[in-house]
Amino acid sequence: xxxxxxxxxxxxxxxxxxxxxxxxxxxxxxxxxxxxxxxxxxxxxxxxxxxxxxxxxxxxxxxxxxxxxxxxxxxxxxxxxxxxxxxxxxxxxxxxxxxxxxxxxxxxxxxxxxxxxxxxxxxxxxxxxxxxxxxxxxxxxxxxxxxxxxxxxxxxxxxxxxxxxxxx
Amino acid sequence: xxxxxxxxxxxxxxxxxxxxxxxxxxxxxxxxxxxxxxxxxxxxxxxxxxxxxxxxxxxxxxxxxxxxxxxxxxxxxxxxxxxxxxxxxxxxxxxxxxxx
Numbered sequence: 001x002x003x004x005x006x007x008x009x010x011x012x013x014x015x016x017x018x019x020x021x022x023x024x025x026x027x028x029x030x031x032x033x034x035x036x037x038x039x040x041x042x043x044x045x046x047x048x049x050x051x052x053x054x055x056x057x058x059x060x061x062x063x064x065x066x067x068x069x070x071x072x073x074x075x076x077x078x079x080x081x082x083x084x085x086x087x088x089x090x091x092x093x094x095x096x097x098x099x100x101x102x103x104x105x106x107x108x109x110x111x112x113x114x115x116x117x118x119x120x121x122x123x124x125x126x127x128x129x130x131x132x133x134x135x136x137x138x139x140x141x142x143x144x145x146x147x148x149x150x151x152x153x154x155x156x157x158x159x160x161x162x163x164x165x166x167x168x
Numbered sequence: 169x170x171x172x173x174x175x176x177x178x179x180x181x182x183x184x185x186x187x188x189x190x191x192x193x194x195x196x197x198x199x200x201x202x203x204x205x206x207x208x209x210x211x212x213x214x215x216x217x218x219x220x221x222x223x224x225x226x227x228x229x230x231x232x233x234x235x236x237x238x239x240x241x242x243x244x245x246x247x248x249x250x251x252x253x254x255x256x257x258x259x260x261x262x263x264x265x266x267x268x
Contacts, residue, residue, distance in 0.1 A: 069201065
């Protein structure tokens, strides 16, 4: 019962703030609602017994990435963009196509639900020391992808510095 | 007990909202934020399936996706700053230097 209350609360919070991110005129308000959506997702991770991902989501996503966003919003001129048209000329076409994609995926899940073994999840104790299990998998089977990810981060860091330099 | 399909529907909803943001908004920063929303929706899917089968591999893939999101945000915002310095605009449909 408590499980369900927690899940539906965070799910509603995530969807509502996601819609607000997309529809707000002011970029700062969008950023704040994006933080809410990311924190609600963190709550769903916790409800799914993914404690390590919960902490990573809060620190890295809601902390690090959003600080980056807010910093860039501070650096650029805000007043001009407030008085511009917010949606592009073909917004209705994009909206229809996106909703069609959503409907298609809904039908796919609704139809495939009976075929997939989506029934009773494995007992929560199987993921018990979550951080330890993630560490074991990450540093044994996924060692090479882990190293590649570190190279990716290095490249992204250099790229960001080069992009933001005074003279490109 | 919440069935896994409910997580799939939640993830689907968030993903669709992200797609709508990407295809309808003009502001590039909002487009980047919508991409973050879509990546986040995928993470919910991965963690829900990880819980279903009782293995930690979905968590590992979610961590990789978060790493990618961080890299993408850093480079994307760097491009936005460079673009804003040159063209004094934030609108995606005015980024047409390759069009003629």
